Amino acid sequence: MNNLAIEVKNINVKYKFVKSMNIKQELIKMIKRKKETRTKEVWALKNLSFSIKRGSNVGIIGSNGSGKTTLLKTIASIFQPDSGEICVHENSISLLTLGAGFQPELSGYENIYLNGLILGFTKEQIDAKREEIIEFSGIGDFIYSPIRTYSSGMKTRLAFSIACHIEPDILLIDEVLGVGDESFRQKSNEKLKELIDHDRTVIMVSHSLPALQELCDELIWIEKGVLKEYGDTETVLNHYKEYMNNLRRK
Numbered sequence: 001m002n003n004l005a006i007e008v009k010n011i012n013v014k015y016k017f018v019k020s021m022n023i024k025q026e027l028i029k030m031i032k033r034k035k036e037t038r039t040k041e042v043w044a045l046k047n048l049s050f051s052i053k054r055g056s057n058v059g060i061i062g063s064n065g066s067g068k069t070t071l072l073k074t075i076a077s078i079f080q081p082d083s084g085e086i087c088v089h090e091n092s093i094s095l096l097t098l099g100a101g102f103q104p105e106l107s108g109y110e111n112i113y114l115n116g117l118i119l120g121f122t123k124e125q126i127d128a129k130r131e132e133i134i135e136f137s138g139i140g141d142f143i144y145s146p147i148r149t150y151s152s153g154m155k156t157r158l159a160f161s162i163a164c165h166i167e168p169d170i171l172l173i174d175e176v177l178g179v180g181d182e183s184f185r186q187k188s189n190e191k192l193k194e195l196i197d198h199d200r201t202v203i204m205v206s207h208s209l210p211a212l213q214e215l216c217d218e219l220i221w222i223e224k225g226v227l228k229e230y231g232d233t234e235t236v237l238n239h240y241k242e243y244m245n246n247l248r249r250k
Ligand SMILES: Nc1ncnc2c1ncn2[C@@H]1O[C@H](COP(=O)(O)OP(=O)(O)OP(=O)(O)O)[C@@H](O)[C@H]1O
Pocket: 015, 016, 017, 042, 043, 044, 062, 063, 064, 065, 066, 067, 068, 069, 070, 071
């Protein structure tokens, strides 16, 4: 049996957006009758290839704008790569990210079902986990109120609780380490460690290097959309810190 959870093969991902102009630039463009296009492209991921073993805990690091979130969203199939291929050799994959995936007009209770069903679980499976999810989130009777009335901390607690209790084969976590108040931080760290211990494949993006050091066996380091290094946590972390220190000195 293939012991790989994910294979990323030569993926390229670009964003297209319209470049905004100030009034002066608009006027100059009109006077010169320039027909220049305002559509810009950013290649967020460039020719990225790697594979992740089943059951491993991998952190993704890199400076701001290096492509970490784009990579997680592409693995979660929220974005399609412009070229290349991602093969996921597991049944369920879930992206845990701040405020994503909720329908604001529905209650927390209804969103538990919505999220679970999207992840491919049956109503009976969600029924079995529902009370645990609500209990862990600690948001009390707010569970029956629309999500739009929640604070960002409450949304994060519920999102975290759903993703951890529904227990997908692959859990992708984007920058939610260390969120919430102190008691929830401790609780969520414990829960994460429990998930990691259970042979689940976990991939997490974080700027918190101590948290990654504690939780991950391996790190993927990307810079400007390109894979810089993939290896054991200590080695990659040392090289990354050296790189960041050199940048600061310049
Ligand atoms: N919706 C978008 N439209 C245009 N460009 C985008 C969009 N989202 C991201 N980008 C660009 O793509 C690149 C990668 O962004 P991404 O958010 O994946 O980086 P990141 O490593 O997660 O950043 P950070 O550490 O700051 O959260 C950046 O240059 C960013 O400006």
